[in-house]
Amino acid sequence: MKVNAAGRTIPTYINGEEVIGYKGVGKYIPQANKMAPKIPSYSQFPLDGNKEVADLEMALLNSGLKDGMTISTHHHFRNGDLVANMVFDIAKKHGVKNLRWFPSASFPCHAHLLPYLEDGTISHIEGSMNGPLGKFCSEGKMSKTAVLRSHGGRYQAVQDGDVEIDIAIIAASCADDFGNANALNGEANSGLLGFALADSQYADKVIVVTDTLVPFPCVPWQIQGNYVDYVVKVDKVGIPEKIISGTTKITKSPDRLLIAEMTAKFCEETGIIQDGFSFQAGAGGTSLSIGIYFGEIMRRKGIKARFARGGSNQYLVNLLEEGLVEYILDGQTFDLEGVRSMRENPNHVWTSPFTSYNYHSKGNFASKVDVVILGATEVDVNFNANVVTHSDGYLMHGIGGWQNCLFSKTVILPLPLFRDRIPVIVDEVTTLCGPGELIDVIVTERGIAINPLRQDLIEKAKDSALPIMTIEELKEEAERICGKPDQPKLGDKIIAAIKWVDGTVIDVVREVAQ
Amino acid sequence: MIAQAGNKGDSVRSDCHVQLELKDSGGIQLSIKSKVAKLFGRHIHKLCNDVLQHFGIKHAILKIEDKGALPFVMAARIEAAIHQLIITDNSYLLPVHDGNDSLTDSDIVRRSRLYLPGNNPKLMINAGIYGSDGVILDLEDSVAPDKKDEARLLVRNALRSINFYGTERMVRINQLPLGFEDLQMIIGHGVNLILIPKCETAEDIKSVDSKIAELLAHSNTEIHLMPIIESALGVQNAYEIAAAADKVVALAIGLEDYTADLGAQRTYEAKESFYARTAVVNAARAAGKQAIDSVFSDIENMDALQANVKESKSLGFVGMGCIHPRQIGFINDGFSPDDSEILKAKKIVEAFHIAIENGSGVVALGSKMIDPPVVKRAQKLIKLAISTGKLSKEWRAENV
Secondary structure, X not given: OEEOOOOOEEOOEEOOEEOOEOOOOOOOOOOOOOOOOOOOOHHHOOXXXXXXXXXXXXXXXXXXXXXXXXXXXXXXXXXXXXXXXXXXXXXXXXOOXXXXXXXXXXXXXXXXXXXXXXXXXXXXXXXXXXXXXXXXXXXXXXXXXXXXXXXXXXXXXHHHOOOOOOEEEEEEOEEOXXXXXXXXXXXXXXXXXXXXXXXXXXXXXXXXXXXXXXXXXXXXXXXXHHHOOEEEEOOOOEOHHHHOOXXXXXXOOHHHHHHXXXXXXXXXXXXXXXXXXXXXXXXXXXXHHHHHHHXXXXXXXXXXXXXXXXXXXXXXXXXXXXXXXXXXXXXXXXXXXXXXXXXXXXXXXXXXXXXXXXXXXXXXXXXXXXXXXXXXXXXXXXXXEEOOEOOOOOEOOOOOOHHHHOOOOEEEEEOXXXXXXXXXXXXXXXXXXXXXXXXXXXXXXXXXXXXXXXXXXXXXXXXXXXXXXOHHHHHHHHHHHHOOOOOOOEEEEEEEEEEOXXXXXXXXXXXXXX | OEEEEEOOOOOOOOOEEEEEEEOOOOOEEEEEEEOXXXXXXXXXXXXXHHHHHHOOOOOXXXXXXXXXXXXXXXXXXXXXXXXXXOOOOXXXXXXXXXXXXXXXXXXXXXXXXXXXXXXXXXXXXXXXXXXXXXXXXEOOOOOOHHHHHHHHHHHHHHHHHOOOOOOEEEEEOOOOOHHHHHHHHHOXXXXXXXXXXXXXXXXXXXXXXXXXXXXXXOOOOOOEEEEEEOOHHHHHOHHHHHOOOOOEOXXXXXXXXXXXXXXXXXXXXOHHHHHHHHHHHHHHHHOOXXXXXXXXXXXXXXXXXXXXXXXXXXXXXXXXXXXXXXXHHHHHHHHOOOHHHHHHHHHHHHHHHHHHHOOOOOEEEOOEEEOHHHHHHHHHHXXXXXHOOOOOOOHHHHHO
């Protein structure tokens, strides 16, 4: 065991590999080359460019599926994904063991894989876990240690060779037999395929799976067929109604509306909202309302935003079409209006974790965003935040783009002061996911705390009517209402590692004691 | 017998369900299923034991299904179960939150008051943060007849424990005589104002007034009354009701029951209640009390709400009820003086001060003489503008 720069005790080895501990923001600069995949040759592929094979089973066997491999899939179909489950059904059928599953995220629909985690078909997951998978992992039942990365961190890990993918399975709503693919057309359209970009570039074998095979060319080619080994047509890649909800709902919760309104007011009063600014609000109910309040403020002031970062939805699309936002730079679309806009509007731009988030590149777009609104399960008095575990120790959420977004100019976390009886502001976060030096403002329904590192914001908010408090005052208020919670009992076994954006380990998660 | 109290089910939050069975032996057996057990299990055990011990219960089986109930909620639920099993004058009281013994003046601003169902703790906890002038913990229509006792205990505990951030703490009691039992439970626990529903005679008010006086004994606490007129007879007797006691600070009208009593449909235009509303405003003003309008029950239609508020203000009402926090902002704005009203009033009050400074008995604005009632109305408006945050207290100094 050793202690990293955040003061967290972490193991020396995880899954047999030596751990590089977190060294501080921007402190770790690896002296190495990027990962180099094998050189393929034109002559090894069908001369007519038709790479379609009979079925997924044949594609996996042709790719050399065997024990101990790393298999990657992606979450473009969210809870409507059918493909990841198919892949491991085939692995199980052939008795393949000890696979590392490397999804860009997992969803409750993947609870189907629990028996494979139990019988050793899958040794462990490196990716987000929630619902039943999170519970399974939290209770120490996974045979190896999970590794959680941000979207940018996943790209970094593949690019740097931290994770070598043996077979990448890219499910697409539309593709041609050469392997060009997109998620704009076809039955299961969900917008874009950015999360699979790194896999297409660096994996040893790449399989594109679709239910809508069109004659060459499938355009736009969000995934380029030149990276693809096999193409498979199946009956259905995803369940459309579970991929995206036809309507994204604005919250009706008065508490969340209040927090959203306070967040927008804060941004207005401190001058963050000005002509040509940029923002990223996210997809939750509170975030949607914040976008709407931003729109009202821009309309009233007669100004517009240069760009907004998606996840997009109908409300953000409305702002684009009204001319209040000039561009949407989108990482994923959350509803059908978002997909339509991306298909039709050249100012609705699809991005990838490479352009938006990758830390081991020559800059990324996150740093160009003026204000980002994010969630968290807990924040401590030093503004450190947790997004993966609940206060009772259960690993219940992925990191998503959260860590990567912390590099925006101002980071605001609008949060309820407590959830049921559980305070959100705590002495020390259960799991450290983001260092406090990157988190600027906490907005709760009972007051707003500004990080003392941001004297500029403190100065600007000083004469406003906003209820500015210290973070300690917020914590005390929460404890006055809820009582001071006990520390949950955790076991010694480490069940998951949390990577920082540069691939170092910022914290680990311990099993929940039964 | 097994007593039960509280709520359970998937949608229940910040509440708990309690099952209690008294035994002759075996000590206290606790069975606690809580979503916050890992963080608050020890606290919950302690609270259960404390409450049982307080009532002298030594042998019992207590089962709790907890969905994150705060201590004041859980204590009320356990006490409600105990009430079903033993007769006791004893109460389990948690400490009073700082400030929850504060009093309110009789003539404070009462633009908005937020109704909260008396047996739903989830909605109470944050009730003070939305900016309404008052909160109403309701024991009447929002509480099922068989839940009255557990709601009373919850409301009593809420009055003591929840920080309402300075909003006026009101309770709507049940129609008399059931309302006397409500008073018995809640008087002395920090309530500022009692709403008396379905008032029809001055006697209703006098009996509540003397019951409260009896319960308060020699305490200095002042508790205001707001009768609600909800019937044709009530409208007929509105003045006597408003004037029945000094403690009456406002007269409210409830239009759902009133229109039902008339046999008329309640409409957006509200022609059917025009007489009743003006009669109530007139009676309230005649007795020197505030006139408060009914709630507006369509929580989606903010345009209709705003139109309703505008009309209400023009008739002389100074506030109305809210059934959802989203209505509060519109209602507060609607009943606050607007900028042109404030500007006009400022000029008049300024002219009044100049007249006094000059030793002149005549107030003039330009060439126009200002009558004393106009000055009085302007002063009242300035006071309202200050108390609603629309005007600085030091406006005269800042004006020059």
